Amino acid sequence: MDISTLERWLWDAACEIRGATDAPKFKDFILPLVFFKRLSDVFDDEFAAYVTQYGSEEVARAIIEADHADALATGRKPIVRFYIPQAANWHAVRHHPADGKLGEFVTDAFRRAVELNPDLDGTLNVKDYNERQSGQRILDDDRLVALIEVLNRHRLGLHNAEADILGRAYEYLLRKFAEGQGQSAGEFYTPKEVGWLMAELLDPEPYTTMDDPTCGSGGLLIKSRLYYHQRHPDKPGGAPHLYGQELNPATYAIAKMNMFLHDFGNAAIAIGDTMRRPAFVAEGAGLMRFRYVTANPMWNQKNYTAELYENDPYGRFALGTPPASSADWGWVQHMAASLDDRGRAAIVLDTGAVSRGSGSKSSNKERSIRQAFVENDWIEGVILLPENLFYNTTAPGIILLLNRAKPAERRGQILLVNASNYFVKEKPKNVLTDEGAAAVVEVYRKWETREKLSRVITLAEAQEADYNLSPSLFVEVNDEAYHRALTQILADLSEARAQREQADSNLRKVLGTLRLSGTGE
Missing domain, CATH: 1.20.5 (Single alpha-helices involved in coiled-coils or other helix-helix interfaces)
Structure with missing residues (x-):
């Protein structure tokens, strides 16, 4: 099945519940069903292969079940990816009558799959398909049957959809949901063009690690790993090991499913509040340290207190306590503390994160933290993106690049890139152009000043600007470019x-x- 057919089919299924307008409201019902169908179809393919090998369904089933029981007991990998029992597979779900108990049956089938496959914990056992609001089921049997029937039109087995194609279609579905959810979409989805740009800028090396402490649906991690495979096709086993943490249980489930569908099942995705309780801690109670960090934390969060920063057991916030009005530099400090001695990070932030407080005669917490980062020579670059790219705001964002070990030729310098004009206007959002992304990557790799695009400044120039690192302050763009x-x-x-x-x-x-x-x- 080609990617276009797969994308249209999955979106048709999503729209079957209540049309395109309301489809995003039901994403937490739709995505697990797609995932479960993939698991069930793949198991059917694996089972069929064993039937062919042994000439008997009974023998094949006995071998798979015995192996699965032993694998659970010993902790080794079983001979099939995931064991889906007959009584709770896709066929059983599809043929269950619409008797008012279909939602309960689907929920039980999903939980049985998780019980038999502990690696799936946090994916299929999150949503209750019998969930009610004001005494009424959110997804009644009629609409659930309609959704199941549309999904049943095609198989998602090993020979029907490769992991890469299915993963791309799943990301497409996430983007469509994001387009329909407005403000809340920013919690789980970063525009793919921005994600690919971040992956190119980081350009991960073989046999390294990568973390996203606010991973949402996992898209930034996935794009970085896919980019690695494009760059290093001869070293598939050396792909960076992925780590991520997500606060929202439903979004965490999406991230784990996204990893499995891309065939990145060895990714370590954790649930919880990274700022309060980071999941990845090394022996001796220190933070795990990674070669790369990629992230798009929620901008200007206000739910972290000075007490949290000042009493942090991991010493993450030694460069200063962020203001109560914005946790941006709390997140940046966490990520800097998570990098190893050669570590690099690409972080999406509000534009104000690199300018707030500069030019003011009074003291300012964010400016003081920026100053410390500049003096430590950890800021490698700031890239100003076009406006109206992100689903949770019309404001432009920036990509902040950190480097704990700049090469000699870049020490004492910061690259500022003004890419604000590189967009095309689409609905519902603007889109960063391929030309713009390529230009950003080129000036970053060449480390050059380019008229109306980029400028390399010294740390002394950053000090003269009172640590205002906004690219628009240093890089003037052609006014004519703004004329539509x-x-x-x-x-x-x-x-x-x-x-x-x-x-x-x-x-x-x-x-x-x-x-x-x-x-x-």
Whole structure:
């Protein structure tokens, strides 16, 4: 099955519940079903291979079951990827009657799969398909049957969809859900163009480690590993070992499923609050240290106190206590503390993270922390991205690059890149262009000042700017680049007018229902 067919099919399934508009609301029901179908179809393929080998279903089943029991007891890997019992496989789910208990059966089948395959813990046993709101099931039998029937149109076995293709389709589904969820989408999804740019900038080496302490659906980790395989096809066994931690249980489940679907099942994904309780701790109570960190933490979080920073048992915040108004530099300090002596990081942040407090005569916590990072020579670069790329805001973001061991030719310098003009306008968001991403990677690798794009500054220049590291302060772009075609402006105005007229029409209907006039009399 090609990628386009797979993507259309999965989105059709998502829309079957209640149309494209409401599909994102049901993502936590849809994604585990897709994942379970893959597990079940793959097991069926593996079982069929053993039937062919031994000439008997009974013998094949006995061998697989005995091996699975021994593998569970000894901790070794079984001969099949995941053991899915007949009584709780896709066939059983599909043929269960819509008798009001289908949701309960699906939930039980999923939990049975997790019970028999402990590596799946936190994936299929998170969602209750019998869940209710105000006494009514969120997903009743009729809609659940419709969803199952659409998913049943194609197989997701070993010979039907390669892991790479299925993983890309799963990411497509996540993007479609993100487009429909607006603000909340930022909690689990980073635009793929930004993720690929971060992967190229980090360019992970063989036999290393990579962490994302706010991993969401796991997309940044996955893109970095896929990029590694593109760069090092001769060393597949040397791919970076992935680590991630996610606070939200539903998003954590998506991340684990995403890893399995990409065939990255050895990734270590943990659940919990990284700032309060980091999951990856080395012997002796210190943090595990990684060669690479990639992350897009929630911007300007306000739920961490000075007490947490000042009494941290891991000593992560020695460069300063962030303000209560924003945890941005708390996250940056955590990630810097998580890097090994040669470690590098790519972190998406709000643009204000590199400029807040600069130019003020009064003291400022964030400026003081930035100053410490500059003086330690840990900041390698700052890349200003276009506006309206991210699903949780229209504001532009930046990619902050850290390097604990800059090469000699880069020491005492910081690369500032203004890529704010490299976008195309699409719905519902702008998209970073391939040309823009390539230009950013090129100036980073060549480490050069380029007119209207990049500038290499010294630490002394950063000090003169009062540690304002905003690329727009140092790199002027051509004003003409901001000028849009008149046809585009007119199209936007026409769209805005149509939206206003629709809103007015809706309001008049509401007022009419309330027996009020449109003038408020």
